[in-house]
Structure formats: structure tokens, C-alpha cells
Amino acid sequence: MNVTSHGESTLDEIEKLELDFFEVLSAPIPRIVWKENRRYQNSKFLKFVENANKQKVIKRMINKITGIPDVNYAKMWHVLILSAFPEKIKDSVIALGDDIICFSDRDDKITPSFIQKYKIDYIICFGYGRILSQDIIKIVPCINIHGGYLPQNRGPNPNLWSWINGTKKGVSIHYIDKGIDTGDIIVQKEIEFREPITLQSSFDQIVNECTELFASEWPNIRSGMSTRTRQIGKGTFHTMQSQEKLTELLENGGLDMPISEFCQKAKTILAQ
CATH class of the missing domain: 1.10.1200 (Non-ribosomal Peptide Synthetase Peptidyl Carrier Protein; Chain A)
Structure with missing residues (x-):
């Protein structure tokens, strides 16, 4: 990526073509994208697609754009659950035939050597108080189950801040990237709370909603059929x-x- 003299980021022509190509590939019905957006009809883009197909670089481009490591969906996975309450989600993982290892933030720090030693294929975080290093997220896909409606209330205790700041309340499952709760959204749900409401009762409901959302979405994630949407807006962040x-x-x-x-x-x- 180039940077202009004014400090504004600009994309190289090849990067623009790759982003356009990824948009077409990730669309629910690609033909609609092709038909309704004329920029996909220009000769440079059509030539780019033709060459990409010939060179079989579609997967490489998707990985470059998304930053997600390769995943073999056909084999049994070794899934690392990093959570304060792994019992809430482990059955959903085991039900699809995968092995699990459970850690909390009270255990030793997760390192690349740990990932390699136990041949971890996927990491799920849920109420995990530590930040995964770049060395980890570069070699294994990582998702987080977040008790807030992103992009609002990133960081710890999103339920607390949603009440204090009067922001939308809900739960989100997202990919983990180099930021804190800034990764692409897989799925999220807005929540209405049951009366009478206290901070504790709302937290308990949030945990249950997270559990149910994960149980319903994990089969899609596991099969490679889940969607991903970039977070829109600046949002809020707390420590x-x-x-x-x-x-x-x-x-x-x-x-x-x-x-x-x-x-x-x-x-x-x-x-x-």
C-alpha cells in the first residue's frame, strides 16, 4: 500500500482489483454484483479475473485480504477454548466430532510453541482476559464471543458500559485481528432484557445469549459457511x-x- 504526501492511504491498482474480486466472491449471489455494478465490466477487471483463474490464486488473494490462515475443514480439529466458562460452549464443539483443550486466563500464556505442540487448528475465546499475540493469530484462526453489540463497547465488561452509556445491547461473534474487538463480525444479535433488570441479571442473560448464538453459528463456522462483515464506524472502547x-x-x-x-x-x- 502506498502513502501519499498528505498522509492519506491509497491502494495500488492491483490491490483495487483484488478487493473488487473478493467482493464478488463473497457476495451471497455473485451474479447480482456483476450485473448491478458496472465497474466489474471493465476490461482490466475481466482480464484480472481470467488470469486469476488460470493461475489458481483465488485462495491466496482471499487469505491476503482477510488475513485468515488456511483451514482444513475436512479433518478433525483440535480446538483450543480460552474461556472463563468453557462449559458453556464445549459441548457444541464436541458435538461435531472435534477435540478440545480448555484454558482460562489464570493458566499459562498461550505461545506459538504450544499451538504447534498440540496441533491446534482453531481458537475460540469467550470471556478470556488476555490479548492473543500476533504470532498466534497469524498461524491459527481465532474467534471471540463478545458480550456486546460491536463496534460499541469494545474491551472488557461491555455489558456494564452499554448500560452506563445507553448504547445498543447485544452479543457478537467476530474474528480476532491485531486490534481489540475490531475484527470482522461473523454474527451478532441485539438483546431485550427481562425485567427486573440488575447488572448481574443482565450479565447472566448476556452469557446465555452468547452461548445460544455460538451453538447456532458454530456449525456454519466449522463448515466454512459463515459470513464475515467488516465493522462499520469508530465505536467505543474501554479498559x-x-x-x-x-x-x-x-x-x-x-x-x-x-x-x-x-x-x-x-x-x-x-x-x-
């Missing part, structure tokens, strides 16, 4: 330090008080 002021409130009844009362107190504390 553990962001909620330090709320520690006393959370430890002294905040989890179980009515959500409206909690939000009012939390906003007052954060404004100080």
Missing part, C-alpha cells in the same frame, strides 16, 4: 482502568440494585 472508580459501588451492592439506580450512581461517580 479495566476505565471502571476503577466504580470498584466500591460494584463491590457494595451495585451488581444487584435496580439498573436505573446503578446507572445513576455510576454516572455521578464517573463525573467526579
Whole structure:
């Protein structure tokens, strides 16, 4: 990728063609894309597609654009589950005939040598408090089950911040990339909460919704039939330090008080 003198990114012509080609390949009905967008009818693009087919580089281009390592969907997988509650999702993985290894963020850090030693084919994160290194996500596909409606409330405790900031509430499953909760969306669901609502009851419902969403989508992911959508918009991001002021409130009844009362107190504390 080139950078202009003004600091703006520009794509090389070949990269533009690759992106166009990927859009066609990933469309639900490629013929509609071809028919309705005239830029796919120009001679350069048609020649590019012809050469790509001859050289059998379609897979290489997709991997280059998405950054996802190659996956063999035909064999049995060794799936690494990194989670505070692996019991919520492990049965869905085992049901399709794959082996699992479960770790939490209290266990040793995951390294490339660990991935190679145990021949890990796929990583699923769910309530995992550590950030996977680039060395990991470059060699094995990784997804995250996130308790928020991305791109809002990236980072830890998305449910907490969705209430305080009044943002959309839901759950998302996404690919892990070099950012924090910035990877392409596989599937997400907006949630309506059951009354009476407390921070604890809403968290419990979020965990259950994550579990159900994963159970329904995992067969698509496992078979290579899942979709992916780039996150749109800047979104919001929080860290553990962001909620330090709320520690006393959370430890002294905040989890179980009515959500409206909690939000009012939390906003007052954060404004100080």
C-alpha cells in the first residue's frame, strides 16, 4: 500500500482489483454484483479475473485480504477454548466430532510453541482476559464471543458500559485481528432484557445469549459457511482502568440494585 504526501492511504491498482474480486466472491449471489455494478465490466477487471483463474490464486488473494490462515475443514480439529466458562460452549464443539483443550486466563500464556505442540487448528475465546499475540493469530484462526453489540463497547465488561452509556445491547461473534474487538463480525444479535433488570441479571442473560448464538453459528463456522462483515464506524472502547472508580459501588451492592439506580450512581461517580 502506498502513502501519499498528505498522509492519506491509497491502494495500488492491483490491490483495487483484488478487493473488487473478493467482493464478488463473497457476495451471497455473485451474479447480482456483476450485473448491478458496472465497474466489474471493465476490461482490466475481466482480464484480472481470467488470469486469476488460470493461475489458481483465488485462495491466496482471499487469505491476503482477510488475513485468515488456511483451514482444513475436512479433518478433525483440535480446538483450543480460552474461556472463563468453557462449559458453556464445549459441548457444541464436541458435538461435531472435534477435540478440545480448555484454558482460562489464570493458566499459562498461550505461545506459538504450544499451538504447534498440540496441533491446534482453531481458537475460540469467550470471556478470556488476555490479548492473543500476533504470532498466534497469524498461524491459527481465532474467534471471540463478545458480550456486546460491536463496534460499541469494545474491551472488557461491555455489558456494564452499554448500560452506563445507553448504547445498543447485544452479543457478537467476530474474528480476532491485531486490534481489540475490531475484527470482522461473523454474527451478532441485539438483546431485550427481562425485567427486573440488575447488572448481574443482565450479565447472566448476556452469557446465555452468547452461548445460544455460538451453538447456532458454530456449525456454519466449522463448515466454512459463515459470513464475515467488516465493522462499520469508530465505536467505543474501554479498559479495566476505565471502571476503577466504580470498584466500591460494584463491590457494595451495585451488581444487584435496580439498573436505573446503578446507572445513576455510576454516572455521578464517573463525573467526579
